Amino acid sequence: MSAAAVFFYAFAALAVAGGLGMVLNVRNTVAGAMSLVLTMVALGGVYVLLEAYLVGVLQILVYAGAIVVLFLFVVMLLNLRGEAFGPERQGFAKVLGVAVVAVLLAEFVWLLPGAFGAPATPPEGFGGYRAVGLALFTDWLLAFEVTSLLLLAAMVGAVVLAKRSIE
Amino acid sequence: MAVPLEHVIALSGLLFAIGAAGALARRNLIVILMSIELMLNAVNLALVGFSRQWGDVAGQIFVLMVIVVAAAEVTVGLGIVIALFRNRETVDVEDASLLRW
């Protein structure tokens, strides 16, 4: 097993642990958010291993550094403690849903072996900022511009929603 | 590639399942949003894996778009959570069920 493979499995384990930690943590929402950070960072590592360097860096910068922080801001703003909710109303549906997910996963995994061939050799500079940047500003320029509009809309929406009152 | 693509996709599927289960099973709105983020990350992972498999950088561009969209969605979603909390003093998703029969 090469070093890259070992790193991969290590990062994978961390990511899964972080994910479980976030989902299963009932009492402490902040701890859950921190678990999520762990997952994000681990995934960033995986991306780097997969030669997607720019994406990996951006993952850590944006996801772990901004999005989860945003979560933490809100959790702390709302000053949430643990969950002390009333009786469960949709127990059956939830169990069903989780069962479906599990079945899906099992099926998915069962279908996997032998589904893909050998990886191709990536071109020079693959995954680097130059390659990605060139592609982004030439082939995918429209998508880029549209996402900027999307961000504008999100900004306006967030401001409006969080205001106390509209004058 | 460090590991066969199957393993990458298996990890992606596993993370997605965990995120989906979390979105279904938890009642705290913020945790649900975080689970959705996890699901989006799982998808990103799959995209990156495929991008590496076929040497096509378009997959990574797609990932960038997903990240942007995720960011926007989290922003607005948390705005909603704040608005909901201001009115209802709760972030229980089952208390926000007025749009029903």
Place this chain on the structure above:
Amino acid sequence: MVSEPHAYDVLRWIPALPLAAALVHGVWLVLVRRAFSRGLVVALSCGSVIAAFALSCLAFVELIQLPESERVLSDALFTWIGSGNFSAEAAFRLDPLSAVMTLVVTGVGSLIHVYSIGYMDEDHREDRGFQRFFCYLNLFTFAMLILVLADNLALLFLGWEGVGLCSYLLIGFWYSDRFYAYCGSKAFIVNRIGDFGFLIGAFLLFWSLADAGRPTVAFHEIREAFPAIADATVRLPDWLAFLPGAPDWKLATVIGLCFLLGAAGKSAQIPLYVWLPDAMAGPTPVSALIHAATMVTAGVYLVCRMGFLFDAAPGAAATVAWVGGVTALFAATIAIVQTDIKKVLAYSTVSQLGYMFLAAGCGAYSAATFHVVTHAFFKALLFLGAGAVILAMHHEQDMTRYGGLRRYIPRVHWVLLAGVVGISAIPYVSAGFFSKDEVLLSAFLADHIPGNRWLHAIGVVTGGLTAFYMFRLFFLTFYGAERASRDALAHAHEPGAVVMAPLYVLAALSVLGGYLGPSEAFVPVDDANSFGNFLAPVFAHGGHAAHHVSHATERWMAAGATGVVAVGILLALWLYVGRPELPARIAASAQGAYRALWNKYWVDEAYDALLVRPLVALSDAVLYRGIDAGLIDGAGVNGPARAVRALAAGGLKHLQSGLAQGYLVIMLVGSALVVGWLVG
């Protein structure tokens, strides 16, 4: 047979004028909801009918100027129904028969319109009542004129239905009284039964003509083509094998019987006469116009029109004659004990119509038509006169509360005397004498009808009964002790000129009208019977060679009949003027017979129990509750609605729980399925 008819465009205006008046009234009332001034209503309505009468006279004059074999005027408007090689034209045809009928309808109709001005003036119940009444009268006149002027069965049926409708509208004129509305419905429904017979007859006729290659409904064409099917027979079904002449009956007989059913409905013969006495609920001018002079004669007109068919169907003709005779006697017996003045006249009408059917059945169509004309005169007079009495006595119709009114309303008394004389067939001074004599003669001579001598006897006896009950009415009303209250008598006064003028005209006609067509035995002038001669070309269709009896025999027969009439009159005089306490004692001693007559032989009650009630119960329980409410509404309409509701409220609504995670589950399941399908 007649050759090409002459075109005469004036014909269309005869029915069109009353229609126009009716439409103006109708549209105005519906849209504006206020009435015209009474003067305008009168001018429009009476004006249109009087104008129609003038035009009818013009048409008549035009007609008699034509040579005898060509006396037909026609006016074709448009093709009403055209389908393949069948067409029913909207076309009018004036031959002598229609000319006579048209003159009667418009002439007597005009007089009654004028009378109504004064009579309906009293109706302050609702202001629109006056205009609405004249609207309906005009509509009726239109429908009746269509009936008599139609040149084919389809158009005649239009008029036939129209008069039925107007009869309903006019009988139930004061519809706020439920009973009057019920009487209107009864008339319409009983008529409808007759209409069923008419339609079956018409369809059979058309069908057999079409089979023989001449599909037509026009009268003259049917008449030409009729010999082709005159001998056709139909096979009766097995369950009718007990009927005489079974199992093969002449087609003409079957058609004739169907038409007889229709005519019996319209002309109130047994078994469909029950609506006429109840039709007296309508205003008296209505009774005069519709139920004396015009609508009820539609049945007789139909039989005369289809005379060639009845000549080829001796079975049907015999049935017609016997139905007429029995009805005449039957109704006369009921009339002798009735105390409501209008009911007496109603039963009298049924009885006189029986005479007309008797004549028609014996093949004497011109005699039947003559009696139609004279009957129109004196019956209209009687009804209008009775109306004047009712008005004078403030809507009191019970003759037991009359008595001695001669001193209070003398002019009405004289006018009604003319009417009573007219109907009683007193020689030379009554129109009824000449017409009834012809009817009786035809019965006597119709040896092709089984039992015709019995029919003659029935006719003579009924004549006596007629004289009896009419003079009974007369004496009870105008002579004898004054049984009305002081108060009522104080208010009794002669009606005004507008009401009396038509009565004078009709009185003159009742006395002198018979001279239109007297038999030469009585008026020894050549061709004295101008009426009969005028109508002869219409009825010149094979048939039975008229027996002729010598004038002396005719005079003896008339003397016999008059003798019976005299007995009737004297009996009435004795019982109601001479010894007024006797009738009550006779009634008391013949309890059973009296009660049977008083209750009209319980026919209405029998119909009610046997037919009406079961039908209503069946309709209510099975058709309404079972099928309509239960099946169609319940299973058809409400059932699916309830099912959908149950489905939605019971199950589907839970999908919209408002709980986001439930929706998420559904999304996941859905996407799993999609992915599975894509992969698999």
